[in-house]
Amino acid sequence: MIQAVGSPARKSQKVQLKTENGWSLSADFTPPKKDASTFILLHGLGAGKGEWQNFRSAAHEKGYGTFALDLRGHGESTQGPQGKREYPSFSEVDWNNVAQDVDAALGFLKKKGIPERKVVLMGASIGANIAIHAAVIHPKIEKVILLSPGRDYQGVVTEGVLAQYGSRPLLVAASVADSYAFSSAKTLFDQAQHFHIPVAFVQASQGHGVRLFEGDEGTEILKQVLHWCQRH
Numbered sequence: 099m100i101q102a103v104g105s106p107a108r109k110s111q112k113v114q115l116k117t118e119n120g121w122s123l124s125a126d127f128t129p130p131k132k133d134a135s136t137f138i139l140l141h142g143l144g145a146g147k148g149e150w151q152n153f154r155s156a157a158h159e160k161g162y163g164t165f166a167l168d169l170r171g172h173g174e175s176t177q178g179p180q181g182k183r184e185y186p187s188f189s190e191v192d193w194n195n196v197a198q199d200v201d202a203a204l205g206f207l208k209k210k211g212i213p214e215r216k217v218v219l220m221g222a223s224i225g226a227n228i229a230i231h232a233a234v235i236h237p238k239i240e241k242v243i244l245l246s247p248g249r250d251y252q253g254v255v256t257e258g259v260l261a262q263y264g265s266r267p268l269l270v271a272a273s274v275a276d277s278y279a280f281s282s283a284k285t286l287f288d289q290a291q292h293f294h295i296p297v298a299f300v301q302a303s304q305g306h307g308v309r310l311f312e313g314d315e316g317t318e319i320l321k322q323v324l325h326w327c328q329r330h
Contacts, residue, residue, distance in 0.1 A: 108158065113165075115202040120179030121170045123199055127206070128154065130163030135216045135240055135327070138203050139166040140225030142307040143251070144185065146173035149222070149308045153320060160324055162218075165207060169199050169225070190253025193224070200232035214238035218327060222307030223279075224251040230286075234262045241267040241330055243323060246279035246306045247286055256282065260289045267330035269323065271300035271310055279306060298326055 108128055115123040126147055130136050137157055139150045147166035154164045168175035171185030171192075204214060219242045221229030226247035231254065233242045242263075247256055247270065260268075268290055272283035283299070290297035302310050302319055311320045 113206060115206055117170070117198050117202045119195070119198060121199070122175065122177040123167060123170065123202060124174035125165055125167045125203065125206075126154075127165045127210075128158055128163055129210065130212070130216075131161035134161040134163065135218050136163030136165055136207060136212050137218045137220050138200060138207075139164060140169060140200070140219075140221035140229050141167070141172070142223030142225055142246075144172070145222075145307075148173075152311055153308065156320055156324060160328070162324075162327075163212070165203055167199055167203060169196055169228075171196075175199075188252070193228075193252040193254050194231070196228050196254075197232040197235065200228070200236070204236060215240055218243065220245070222246060223248070224254060225307070227251050227254040227256055230256055230259050230263070233266070234259060237264055237266075239266070241269070241327070243269045243327075244271070244283070244286065245308065245310055246272050246276060247282055248279055249282045249285065256286055260286065260293055260295060263290075263293065263295060265295060267326075268295050268297045269300065269326050270297065271302065271319065271323070273302035273305045273310060275304040276306045296330070300326075 111127045113125040113127050141149050146168045150166045215238050217239050219229045219239050222245040226244035233239050270283045272280040287299045
């Protein structure tokens, strides 16, 4: 079921998806302008697609499309194959299976004429860890942006994943005040350089996940991220 709202030029659509293993997912989709890429946006733990609102608005102004998901167990995506289920009950295996939600998103975008090579995958906090795993599964994805990744969030680890990432552009961002994410992001940056991945590091003074985009500094960081996307 798709419910469309907004201007005739670029409608925002409420989308319901079904994963291969039976999860019902809710998402908000705004198509790109001609030849522009589309962001798939993966939120943080306990959050939802709404946390991307400010980023989505800025991306739309640049012509990008956006596809913001409520990941399984969150928001409006709590109907699993065996009934209602929410993220606090997830095991490490369940968390590692969340990358399958990206499969469903890519399938939807493909039907809309948007191939993987025109997709930018962006995640915040645990969404960043999920994003890098999904990017390895889908090597045609154009580029990846990680906001406040961690070495291990809920058993979704980033150690060694970049060995299979390939040569696509990668941006990693974290704040100094967020010590665990900052050291994890630095480790990923070093690993990316080791594997000759074209990587950029954006450093903030404070914030975690999408909160890196808050305040005056956050506004500038958001601009940096979009500028990087335009250049790579």
